[in-house]
Amino acid sequence: MNELKSLYRHRQLIAALTARDLKARYRGSILGFFWSLANPLLLLSVYTLVFTVFFPQQAVKGPYPLFLFAGILPWTFFSAAVLEATTSISSNAGLIKKVMFPAEALPLVVVSSHLVHFALAMPILLAATGAFAVAHQISIHWTIALVPLLMILQTLFVAGVAMTVASASVLFRDLRDIITNLMQLGFFITPIIYLIGNIQSRPLRALLRLNPMTPFVVSYQDVLFFGHLPGLADSLLMVSYALASLALGFLVFERLRDVLAEAI
Amino acid sequence: MSRSVGDQRPAGGGRGAAAASFAIGVENVSKSYRLWGRRSQFATLKSALLKRDLKLEPDASVPALKKVSFVIDRGEAFGIIGRNGSGKSTLLKIISGILKPTSGRVVVSGRVAALIELGAGFHPEITGRENIYINGIMLGLTRREIDQRFDRIVEFSGIGPFIDQPVKTYSSGMYVRLGFAVAVHVDPDILLIDEVLSVGDEEFSQKCVAKIQEMKYRGVTLMFVTHQLEQVRNLCDRALWLDHGEAVAVGDPVRVVDSYLQQVAGSRTAQGVVVSATAVPAPETEAQAEENAASPRDSLEEERWGSGEVILRRVALVDDQGRELVALGAGTPVSIELDVEVRVPQDDFVFGIGIYHADGNCVYGTNTELEGFMPQHLDRDGRVRFAMRSLDLVAGSYRIDAAVHTRNGRAFDYRRGCIRFVVGARVHDIGVYRPQHHWEFEGGITFREIDLLKRNVPAPVAEYIRDNEDEPPRPKKRK
Incomplete structure (x- = not known):
């Protein structure tokens, strides 16, 4: 409870630092903020090229790029935020050691700036959906309205993971490399480029279900691409993952807070 | 606002200190830094998670402070001196809440601003203006409070038109000046200063000292860590000498x-x-x-x-x-x-x-x-x-x-x-300095007579007067 109070107290700080991050990231680059939009588009084109031209996927009914888009965006939000969170504290050592600074703000700033990127990419996804709809390849579903809800749940989940890895990697530097590799693997064991239902082996499917990102990605695909509500199991899983991850994040952070300034 | 850090909380809870007459209370504070090697990283994480402590082998620790106690009154200027490595900065960081004492208790009442490194937290890519806001928020101000102080901060820093340039284009002097300007405009109750007055050019350094004196005058509690002993002599009401983590002298x-x-x-x-x-x-x-x-x-x-x-x-x-x-x-x-x-x-x-x-x-x-x-x-x-x-x-x-x-x-x-x-002296004039003088009156200004009892007296008589202060003066004895 105390942690939540302190978060509320630091909301201005987190907002200001997020704005700073976003500004600083694009200052000096010619296209500036446009990169936030261009990055997912370019990524999408690459994957579309690979999976429609080189390795055509027949399993997904409908425009494959849209399916891909629905899964890649939340995955990128998760992986980029968590990966950056691992260094969020150690790269701001000056703040932790020299200023009375709430360390938990650092991973949360990372999460919120990636959330902004994610949110900015959403209109592109909607525009693409609109374009396909005009071409009568797909219809726009009302379930798109559920996306903000999913984003909130996912943000909570990502924030918990980010806080955990941010504080733990100060003491255990190898964590960053471990996570980098896990993310590579994670991309493929999350049903982003394929449908989970198309996996024939039952144990493998069960394994995929264990991946906490699976229910999130599947639900995004449900509401954005397939136009139906997320499954009950997935919904329950998402809520429990979000809560569990937050609890773990606060617990680990609270445990490590006192030694952070010393261990950096 | 009161904050209490340390293992042993006061019996009645730390909150009572809000009304405390002192600004900073340090009680038996010790601090040991743990040494820990690369090999045992995972053990470090594990023990940190389990015990909230960086303990490894029991002997792998360096004591930085040993049972230091003192109290700093409100409005007092307190200097900490000592050699490099004597624990001065550690003490300051513990008081500011950046580090946690290994044992002992620190009670701080009031808004604290710590000048440990000027401009810590400035982001090089964004402008001075934006950095002022972010730095101010980090130091505990709200956006509105910074709006009110913004012009004063810029004026004090002397950055001028560069305020809208990215901070990476600043000279190191400008960087430090801006950092100091923000920090002193936080209006803290307690200002902790670590060796920062020695930075910058002579002119700015004097400006800093003047600002600090002004803050002292306004009743801000000051705590310095410095090697500039002259500053301690001139600015401080009391000083603490730390040597190898121990308080050698206070006073x-x-x-x-x-x-x-x-x-x-x-x-x-x-x-x-x-x-x-x-x-x-x-x-x-x-x-x-x-x-x-x-x-x-x-x-x-x-x-x-x-x-x-x-x-x-x-x-x-x-x-x-x-x-x-x-x-x-x-x-x-x-x-x-x-x-x-x-x-x-x-x-x-x-x-x-x-x-x-x-x-x-x-x-x-x-x-x-x-x-x-x-x-x-x-x-x-x-x-x-x-x-x-x-x-x-x-x-x-x-x-x-x-x-x-x-x-x-x-x-x-x-x-x-x-x-x-x-x-x-029989004349109850006031002040400290009594210039040799006499009065001259011209024109229509007259006095009836001079009350001799109120005139100055030579030294031996003064001695007598001092010894008989309470007795009524006997005019007959005097010329």
Whole structure:
């Protein structure tokens, strides 16, 4: 409870630092903020090229790029935020050691700036959906309205993971490399480029279900691409993952807070 | 707002400290830094998670502070001196809440701003303007509060039009100036300063000192960590000397700085000084110095310290006939005589005197160095006479400090309050300085007569008056 109070107290700080991050990231680059939009588009084109031209996927009914888009965006939000969170504290050592600074703000700033990127990419996804709809390849579903809800749940989940890895990697530097590799693997064991239902082996499917990102990605695909509500199991899983991850994040952070300034 | 850090919470809970009369209370604070190697990273994480502690092998720790206790009153300026690695910055970081003490308790009441590294948290890619906002928020201001202070901050920093340029284009001086400007405009109740006044050019440095004096005047509690001993002497009300994590002395800044210089010089020359401790009876040992330094600020006892190569055997206030005085009337000619005993010849020496009012304010102070006397030899005993045509003070109690020290301030013999004297006067004029004067009236201004009881009296009478202060004056005895 105390942690939540302190978060509320630091909301201005987190907002200001997020704005700073976003500004600083694009200052000096010619296209500036446009990169936030261009990055997912370019990524999408690459994957579309690979999976429609080189390795055509027949399993997904409908425009494959849209399916891909629905899964890649939340995955990128998760992986980029968590990966950056691992260094969020150690790269701001000056703040932790020299200023009375709430360390938990650092991973949360990372999460919120990636959330902004994610949110900015959403209109592109909607525009693409609109374009396909005009071409009568797909219809726009009302379930798109559920996306903000999913984003909130996912943000909570990502924030918990980010806080955990941010504080733990100060003491255990190898964590960053471990996570980098896990993310590579994670991309493929999350049903982003394929449908989970198309996996024939039952144990493998069960394994995929264990991946906490699976229910999130599947639900995004449900509401954005397939136009139906997320499954009950997935919904329950998402809520429990979000809560569990937050609890773990606060617990680990609270445990490590006192030694952070010393261990950096 | 009150904050209490440490293992042992106060019995009644830390919140009660909000109304505390002191600003910072440090009680038995110890801090050990754990050493931990690369190999045992995972063990570190595990033990940190399980025990909230960075403990590895029990012996792999370095003590940085050992049972340090002191209390800083509201509005006090408190200096911390000591060698590098003596634990000064650790102490400051513990008080600011950045580090946690290994044991002991710290209670801080009020809004704290810590100047540990100026401009820490500035982001090079964004403008000075944006950095002011972010830095201000980090220091606990709200956006609106920064809006109100923004112009003052920019003006103080002297950054001018560069305020809208990215900070990476700033010179290091501009960077530091902006950092200082933001920090002092937070309007803290307590300002912790770590060695930052030494940065920047001379002009800005003076501006910083002036700002800090202004804050002190407004009642802000100040705590400095510094190597600039002059600042401690000038700005601080009290000083703490830390050595190897232990509090060696707390008290009068002149006094503490001096014992520190003494020890630094002592360890530098090692056995260079021939005087043995027993051969020097007058100046006290280090242990006594400690004891005295911790005693209240303006005790009536003489305080004396110094290394003892040169001794002020006798300090006296004498009249023009050489008679010692303890009381005098305003305007009498007097001298301060120092009988100097030379135990080890010196070629670097300064004689100084200071006259203080009983309330502790310095009335006047000078020394031979300040007045341009270049030391040549001090090889035999001698006498120094500081002659004043008249000592024009208003009635009151005063004390005199006399000292002989090296040019960099290391005392051979420092005698604080070695003479106490009273200036008696029947005129109840006020202030400290009483210029020699008389009144002239012209035109239609007349006075009936002069009440002789209210006129000044010569020294012997003043002495009599002082001794019989409570009795009604007997006019017959006076001319």
